[in-house]
Amino acid sequence: MGFSADWLSLREPADMAARDATLLRQAAAAAGPDPVVLDLGCGTGATVRALGPHLPASAKWHLVDNDPDLLPHAAAAAGDGAQTHELDLQRLEDLPLEDVTIVTASALLDLASEDWVRALAARLDVPFYAALSYDGHMGWTPLDPEDAAVTDTFNADQQTDKGFGPAMGPEAGDRSAAAFEAAGFDVRTARSPWRLGPDAAALQAELVRGIAGAAGAGEWGQRRVAAAGNAECRVGHIDLLAIPGGGA
Template identity: 60%
Template sequence: MGFSAEWLTLREPADMAARDATLLAQAAIVAGPDPVVLDLGCGTGSTLRTLAPHLPDHARWHLVDNDPALLERAATEAPGRATVHTLDLRDLEALPLEGVTLVTASALLDLMPADWIAALAARLAAVGLPFYAALSYDGIMAWDPALPRDADVTRAFNDHQRTDKGLGPALGPDAAVQAAQIFRDAGFDVHDGNSPWRIDADSAPLHRALVEGIAQAASETGLAVATDWGRNRAAMAGDSRCLIGHHDLLALPPGTA
């Protein structure tokens, strides 16, 4: 499981624009006056760049990823205040939680199986830490103008998202709803919000890369028309729009103000 720095850079403006502003602000508040943020699957540091303007300048970061090159790049966003951890997220007991005031993740929960999210919720509940998870894909795609096979490709892509990404069958588009329930069952007060990508002609490079990835994934499920669909959609990127549904979550342990 991993993503290229190029793709992460391409998607970051859409991610930043999409995040639920209320949950983002609340996450910054619950991080406290002396924030120490642990970011899971940090990539190039998108969550750091998004959240940092809402935190005090002295906020510290623990950045977790399995890609040392991405970690090195992310750490440059908070020089002297970021500690990097090359970790396999299978090992939740290895997470450096001491002193942490907020745990974050972006575009991660939809790649994970339910039992991993349940284990994370139990781990965070045991130490009373809040969790802010943004941009979980929720299975919704809408295209303007529409094409006849849009719904078929969406179904195939969603099926692909539920396949094993390295830790067991992923929740994929079911992650938003199931993760919220898992954290509630673990005793958290859960707040959620929509964070859809809205991509127009001004974001044609992202649009093209997105449809190429969707088409590739859909074709891997056996949908033969997916390749032609992707080719047609990519050619239309400069004159079309799309909405890709995502969901944000803020889970607060009991007693959080």
């Protein structure tokens, strides 16, 4: 599993606009008055930029990723006091959880297996905030006759192994919520769809290339890329906040 800094930068404005504002504020409150945040799969620091403005300036960050090229970008976003950790997220026992008050992730759970999420829930005794898990729903305007079939094929590919075992893919939101509820957490979820118009044509085109490659839909991809400057796209996501012990 790995993503380029260019792709992460391209998608970040859509991610920022899509995050559920209420759940984001609740996550910030759940982090407590002296937040120590552990961000899993931090990438270039998207969670830092989204959650950070809602936290005290004294907030501390532990930034975890398996890509050493991305960690300096995330550290720069977090500022003084941030610590980076180049770790394989499969090794949950290695997570630096001491003094952490909240664990976060962005666009991660749909790549993970249910077993991994269950193990993570068993490991945590602090709140967990995970935004932007793909939920399997895509809609395009104008329509193309192959849209539904391509979405189905892409969704099936999203459930193959992405580095954590068989991925939950479009079922990540529901299955992760159930896993944390079974571990005794109070779980809240909210929809956080991308809404991409012609002004996001570059993101639409790159998204389409990825979908077409995974679904083996080259001709569909060519048509969609060509239409990106005049098309609208909605891609569904789910945000999740899990608080241990049913706490507020």
